[in-house]
Amino acid sequence: MIVGGILTVKRYLQQQALAELVDNPKDVPKWTADPRPLQSEAATRKQFTSLNRENKSRHVTFSNLKFGIIPGLRGAWSINNQTNKPVFGTDWVPQGLTQSDKKYFISVYDGDHKLNSLIFQIDKKTRKYDKSLILNSMAHVGGITYEEKHKQLIYSNDLNGVAGFGAIKQGTIDAYNPQIVKRAIKSKKIPFALGTRTSAITTYKNLLVVAKYGKNPAHRSIVLIPTNKTGLPNSISISQRKKYIQRFLKDEKDHHLSAKSKKAAIINLMNWFVENKVIDAYYPGWDSVQGVSMLNNGLAILSQSAGNLPGTVLIKVQNYSDHHPLHFDFKSPDIGSDRFKVPHSVEEVSIDHQMNTISMVFESGAKEYRERRVGSNYATYVDRFAILPYESQ
Numbered sequence: 211m212i213v214g215g216i217l218t219v220k221r222y223l224q225q226q227a228l229a230e231l232v233d234n235p236k237d238v239p240k241w242t243a244d245p246r247p248l249q250s251e252a253a254t255r256k257q258f259t260s261l262n263r264e265n266k267s268r269h270v271t272f273s274n275l276k277f278g279i280i281p282g283l284r285g286a287w288s289i290n291n292q293t294n295k296p297v298f299g300t301d302w303v304p305q306g307l308t309q310s311d312k313k314y315f316i317s318v319y320d321g322d323h324k325l326n327s328l329i330f331q332i333d334k335k336t337r338k339y340d341k342s343l344i345l346n347s348m349a350h351v352g353g354i355t356y357e358e359k360h361k362q363l364i365y366s367n368d369l370n371g372v373a374g375f376g377a378i379k380q381g382t383i384d385a386y387n388p389q390i391v392k393r394a395i396k397s398k399k400i401p402f403a404l405g406t407r408t409s410a411i412t413t414y415k416n417l418l419v420v421a422k423y424g425k426n427p428a429h430r431s432i433v434l435i436p437t438n439k440t441g442l443p444n445s446i447s448i449s450q451r452k453k454y455i456q457r458f459l460k461d462e463k464d465h466h467l468s469a470k471s472k473k474a475a476i477i478n479l480m481n482w483f484v485e486n487k488v489i490d491a492y493y494p495g496w497d498s499v500q501g502v503s504m505l506n507n508g509l510a511i512l513s514q515s516a517g518n519l520p521g522t523v524l525i526k527v528q529n530y531s532d533h534h535p536l537h538f539d540f541k542s543p544d545i546g547s548d549r550f551k552v553p554h555s556v557e558e559v560s561i562d563h564q565m566n567t568i569s570m571v572f573e574s575g576a577k578e579y580r581e582r583r584v585g586s587n588y589a590t591y592v593d594r595f596a597i598l599p600y601e602s603q
Contacts, residue, residue, distance in 0.1 A: 228580065228581055228588065231248050231283075231284055231577075231580075232284060232285065232300050232577065233284045233285030233298075233300060234285075235285075235287075235298035237284075237285065238284075238285050238286070238287065238298065239389075240287055240296055240389070241287050241296065241342065241344075241388040241389040241392065242286070242287060242341070242342060242388075242389070243281040243282035243285070243286035243287070243302075243328070243330060243339060243342050244281065244282060244283075244284040244285050244286065245279060245281050245338065245339040246279070246284060247279045247593050247594065248283055248284065248575055248580070248591070248593040249591075249593055251277055251594070254277060254592055254593060254594050255272075255275065255277070257553040257590055257592060258272035258275055258552070258553060258596065259272050259273070261520060261550075261551045261552065261553070264520075264551050265550045265551055270550040272598070274598075274599050275596055275597065275598055276337070276596075276597040277337070277594040277595070277596055277597070278314065278332055278337035278338075278594060278595050278597065279337075279339070279593065279594055280304050280316060280330075280571065280575055280593055280594060280595055281316070281330045281332070281339040281342075282302045282318060282328065282330060282342075283302060283304075283575045283576065283577075283593055284300070285298055285299065285300045285302075286298070286299060286302055286318075286328060286330075286342060287299075287342070287388075288320065288325040288326050288327075288328055288342075288344055289325065289326045289344055289393070289394060290324060290325060290326075291324065291325065291326055291347070291348050292324075296392070297324070297325055299320050299322065299324075299325045300577055301320060301321035301322050301576060301577040301578055302318040302319070302320060302321070302328065302576060302577075303318055303319050303320075303321045303573050303576040303578070303579075304316060304317070304318050304557060304571050304572065304573045304575065304576065305317050305318060305319060305350065305351050305352050305353075305354075305557050305558065305571075305573065306329075306351055306352065306353055306354030306365065306366070306410075306557070306558045306571070307354065307501070307557070307558040307559065307560050307569055307570065307571040307595055308354045308355045308356045308363070308503075308558070308560050309334065309356060309560050309562060309569065310334075310356045310358075310361075310380070311334075311563075312333070312334050312335075313331050313332060313333065313334055313340070314331075314332040314333075314334055314337070314560075314569070314595065315329050315330070315331055315332070315343075315354060315356065315363060316329065316330045316332065316354075316571055316595060317329045317330075317351035317354045317365055317558075318330070318351070319348065319349070319350050319351055320348065321576060321577065321578045323348060324348075325348070326344055326345050326346060326347060326348055326394060327345045327347065327348055327349050327350075327351045328342050328343065328344055328345065329342070329343040329345065329351070329354065329363070329365065330342055330343075331343060331383070337597075341386075341387065341388065342388055343363075343378065343383065343386060343388075343395045344388050344393075344394045344395060345365075345367075345376065345394060345395065345397065346394040346395075346397065347367060347369060347376075348369075349365075349366060349367045349368055349369055349374075349376070350366060350368055350407070351365050351366050351367070352366045352368070352407070352408060352409045352410060352423075352500075352557075353365065353366040353408050353409060353410040353411030353412075353420070353421070353502075353558065354366070354411070354558065355411050355412045355413050355418075355503075356413075357413045357441045357442075358413075358563070359441055360379075360440060360441035361379065361380035361381075362377050362378060362379050362380060362441060362442075363377065363378045363380075363383065364376070364377050364411065364413070364418070364442065365377075365378075365411075366407075366408040366409075366411060367399060367400070368406070368407045368408055371406050372401060372402075372403050372405075372406065372448065373401075373402045373403070373404065373405035373406055373407055373408050373420075374399065374400055374401045374402050375399075375400040375402060375408075375411070375418075375442070375443060376397045376398065376399055376400070377397060377398040377400065377442055378395060378396070378397045378398075382395065382396055382397075383395070398442070400442060400443060400444075400445045401445050401446065401447055401448075402435070402443060402445065402446050403446050403447055403448045403450065403451040404446055404451060404454075404483065404488070404489070405420070405422065405433070407422060407423075408420050408421070408422060409421050409422050409423035409499060409500060410423075410499060410500060410501045410502045410513075410558060411502070412502045412503045412504045412510075413437075413441075413504070414434075414504040414505075414506065414510075415506050416436065416437050417434045417435060417436060417437060417490055418434075418435045418436075418437055418442075418443050419432065419433075419434055419435075419502055419504060420432070420433045420434075420435060421496065421499040421500075421501075421502050421512075422499075423498060423499055423500060423515075430494065430496050430497065430498075430499070431480075431492060431493060431494050431496065432492075432493040432496055432499065432502070432540045433480075433489055433491070433492050433493075434489060434490040434491040434492075435489050435490065436487070436489070436490050446488075454483070454486075454488065455479070457486075458478075458479055458482045461482065462478070473494075476494070477492075477494060480492035480494075491540075493540035496540070497514060498514045498515050498516065499512055499513070499514055500513045500514065500515045500521075500556060500557045500558065501513035501556070501557055501558035501559040501560075501570070502559070503558075503559050503560045503561045503568075504561075505561060505563065505565065507528075508527055508528025509525070509526075509527060509528075509561065509565065510525070510526045510527075510528070511523060511524070511525055511526075511559045511560075511561050511568055512524045512526070512559070513552075513556045513557065513558070513559045513570060514556075515554070515555060515556055515557070516554070517554065518554050518584065518589070519554060520551040520552060520553060520554055521551070521552050521553065521554055521555065521556035522549050522550070522551060522552070522556075523549065523550055523551075523552055523556070523559060523568070523570065524547045524548070524549045525547060525548045525549070526547040552570060552596075553572060553574070553590070553592050554572075554574060554590075555572050555573045555574035555579065555591075555592070556570055556571075556572055557570075557571050557572060557573050558570070558571055561600070565600055566599065566600050567597050567598060567599055567600055568597075568598045568600055569595055569596065569597045569598070570595065570596050570598070571595040571596075572591070572592035572595075572596075574589065574590070574591035574592050575591045575592060575593035575594075579591060
C-alpha cells in the first residue's frame with residue numbers, strides 16, 4: 211500500500227508538472243508564439259552528452275553544442291483553417307529546419323489538425339524568436355529549405371493525398387507582420403502530383419532533393435526534381451499525372467514489358483519519368499529518412515529516426531565516379547558515409563554554407579509526445595534545436 215501510494219503521488223506530480231507547460235491564450239500575445247523553453251538547457255544537453263561514449267569511435271563530441279529554443283511548444287497563435295479566425299494552439303509538432311545567412315526557420319503543424327501550420331523565424335546571432343509566418347494551409351510541412359540564389363523559402367505543402375510545395379520570397383518574409391496584417395503570409399503553391407507526401411527537402415544546384423518517409427519500405431524513396439529558372443520545380447497536376455501514366459502504359463505495351471510486382475512497377479514508372487526528364491533521378495528504399503541537407507560541393511547530411519531509440523545523422527560525400535557528376539550518390543546509405551547517434555525523434559537537419567555547423571530539430575517536445583508514458587515515467591524530450599560545430603566531426 212505504501213509503495214502504491216508513492217507511485218500514485220509520483221504520477222500526480224508528473225502530470226501536474228506537464229500541465230504547467232501548457233499555456234492559456236491570455237499568456238501569449240495574439241499572433242505570436244511563446245518563446246520560453248520547457249526544461250533547463252542542462253536537461254536537454256544531458257540527452258546528447260549521454261551519447262558521447264557511443265559516438266567516440268566516430269570522433270564526434272557534443273561538448274561544444276549550442277542550442278536555440280523551439281518557439282511555440284507551450285503554445286502559439288495561428289488561424290483556424292475553417293473559420294479563418296485567430297485561434298491559440300498548444301500541440302505544435304516541430305518538423306522542418308533550415309537557415310539563411312541571417313535566420314533560422316522551423317516549421318510546425320497542429321497536432322489537433324485544426325489550425326494552419328506555422329514557420330517560426332529565429333535570429334541567427336541571438337538564437338531568439340523573431341516572429342511567426344502563418345501559412346495558408348494545414349500542411350504537414352515535413353520538409354523546409356532555403357534557396358539561396360533566388361532568396362526564397364521552400365516548404366512541403368502536401369494536401370489531400372497529393373505532394374506539393376510552397377514558396378515564399380525573402381522580401382515577402384521581411385515585410386510580413388502577422389500582428390499588423392492579421393492574416394496568413396502570401397505564398398506560391400506548386401502541386402506535384404507524382405507523389406503523395408514529402409518528408410524532407412533540400413536544394414542542390416539546379417535540383418530539389420525530396421525524401422519520402424514510409425512505414426512500408428516500398429514507399430520510401432529519394433527523388434531529384436529539376437528546378438526552373440525561378441529556382442522552383444514545375445507544377446504537375448493530377449490531370450498531367452494521368453497523362454504521364456497513360457503514356458507510360460502505352461510505352462510498356464509497345465515494348466512488351468510487364469512488371470512482376472508492385473515494387474517493380476513503381477521502379478519501372480520512376481525510370482520512365484527519368485528517361486522523359488520529368489524527374490532527374492529516383493532512389494528507392496532509404497530507411498526512415500526525416501531530414502536532408504546538401505551543399506553544392508556534394509556534401510550531404512541526412513537524419514534517420516528510430517522511434518524511441520536514438521536517431522542517426524549520416525554524412526555523405528558525392529561520388530563522382532559515375533557518369534552523372536551532378537548527381538549525389540543515394541544508391542546506398544552505407545557507401546561513402548559516416549554516422550553518429552543523436553537523441554530520439556530527430557527530424558530535419560541543416561548544414562550552413564560555410565560548413566561550420568550542422569543544425570537539427572526534434573519533434574519530441576510536442577505536447578502529444580512529451581506526455582507519452584514510458585514505463586513508470588514520461589518520455590524524455592528535446593525542446594531546442596541543436597547546433598553542432600562541424601569541426602568536431
